[in-house]
Amino acid sequence: MTQIQSPTGAPHARILGVGGYRPSRVVTNEQICEMIDSSDEWIRTRTGIEERRWASAEETVGVMSLAAAGKALAAAGVEPEQLGCVVISTVTHLAQTPSLAVDVANQLGAKNAAAFDISAACAGFCHGLALAQDMIRGGSAEYVLVIGVERLSDLTDVTDRSTAFIFGDGAGAAVVGPSQTPGIGPVVWGADGAQLDAIGQTFTWDALRERPELGFPALRMAGQQVFRWASYQMVPVAKKALERAGITAEQLDAFIPHQANNRITDAMIRALKLPEHVPVARDIAKQGNTSAASIPLAMERMLEEGEAPHGGVALLIGFGAGLVYAAQVVVLP
Ligand SMILES: CC(C)(COP(=O)(O)OP(=O)(O)OC[C@H]1O[C@@H](n2cnc3c(N)ncnc32)[C@H](O)[C@@H]1OP(=O)(O)O)[C@@H](O)C(=O)NCCC(=O)NCCS
Structure with missing residues (x-):
């Protein structure tokens, strides 16, 4: 019987750099309370939220992802061409297809990378890290860019008293790469x-x-x-x-x-x-x-x-x- 090869990758993986993007528009609790029956004091004591950022029309999920990714790549000292995969976790990319990751990888110049989105809501970044670590150890990528990005303000009913005060927008990215020692524990x-x-x-x-x-x-x-x-x-x-x-x-x-x-x-x-x-x-x-x-x-x-x-x-x-x-x-x- 013909045998196929199945090479493995690095012994371990670790996060090499992180970067974030926080939209410029600050929305205070007072501003939220103009839209719902609530108070700054209630929001602070029940949630810990003092203010949040809501993206402008120009701060798209793509723009925020690119900014966060640029910072993470610079911190990691990794070039876009070295990426073997770009994984984006988001529930607010409002196009069914193609994925946001393909667009972001292209704009970054990550021309050797596979790219896809995952949908695991607020657990998405940890899911992405787990995938990245398995890819690197399994040999399917040497460097992986994991991005979590949301424009939750797009899906917020500002008159809904049970959600209007909670959600914010932004992006965070991590570059994961090979390591001789364990850098990401079992998920x-x-x-x-x-x-x-x-x-x-x-x-x-x-x-x-x-x-x-x-x-x-x-x-x-x-x-x-x-x-x-x-x-x-x-x-x-x-x-x-x-x-x-x-x-x-x-x-x-x-x-x-x-x-x-x-x-x-x-x-x-x-x-x-x-x-x-x-x-x-x-x-x-x-x-x-x-x-x-x-x-x-x-x-x-x-x-x-x-x-x-x-x-x-x-x-x-x-x-x-x-x-x-x-x-x-x-x-x-
Ligand atoms: C949303 C959340 C902050 C609401 O807090 P809560 O303490 O559960 O609030 P409740 O719905 O039990 O309401 C408690 C009281 O506050 C009042 N209340 C509810 N929303 C209010 C608001 N926005 N402003 C002021 N009062 C409010 C209610 O009317 C109720 O008053 P009562 O005791 O006089 O009847 C809280 O349930 C929460 O954080 N849940 C988890 C959310 C979360 O983690 N989501 C994301 C997961 S990824």
Whole structure:
């Protein structure tokens, strides 16, 4: 029987550089409260959000992705031609096809890269990292660009009291490459389709064929259901990611959870018995919930502000619509 070859890649993979893009327009809680019956105080205490950024017409998902990717490539010292794959996680690229990743790869000059989008909502960046690490170890790419980008303001009903204050726009990118030592721990991931209805669109695009008067869809969310699930069900997932990486919470140099709600983060900190010396991402205060972009944006800020050390070990956990989740321990670039 004819045998085929199946070469493997590098022994390990690691994040070599991160970069983010935060849109220029700041939207304060006061501005949100002009559209819904709420208060700055309620939004701050219930979520931790002080303000968020909403993209202008010019700040498209493509423009924001390119800006974040440029920073990540420069930080990593990697040229676009070296990329073997570009993976973009987004739920707000509003064209069914072609993918955003193909456009971004082309504009970057990543002419040797495969490119595709993934849809894993707020867990998308962690899904992308897991794919990148497997590609690099499996030999299908040497360098992979992972981008999380969202324009959630496009899918926000500004009059909906349960969502209008939460979402923000932005992009975060990471360049993942080969490493002699482990830089991305085993992923712990999954999908709970029984909670398909917890977060979704007010109606699907095809409904417009029958009822064009519906206008444009928005995101809707069963806030309490998602809150409870994230606060309790994500703790064993985070613990397992630590366990599978062979470390304890004591050994962490940073905790970078998806920026969904500070109270979810606080519940996780308590349940994980995270020591006080471990810095925790609180990027939500200035960005709101930027879904797939939230973890790389928070990572970038912690590194830039010297809150988390380069080369330190961080626990990442993303969770969101599906409901889906993914967690892993990484070595920071
Ligand atoms: C959305 C969220 C902040 C709402 O907070 P909550 O504490 O669950 O709010 P509830 O819906 O239970 O409402 C509590 C009270 O606040 C009020 N309230 C709700 N929305 C309000 C708003 N925007 N402004 C002011 N008050 C509000 C309610 O009327 C209720 O008042 P009552 O106690 O007098 O009846 C919270 O559920 C949450 O963060 N969920 C998870 C969201 C998330 O992570 N999503 C993304 C996952 S990727």
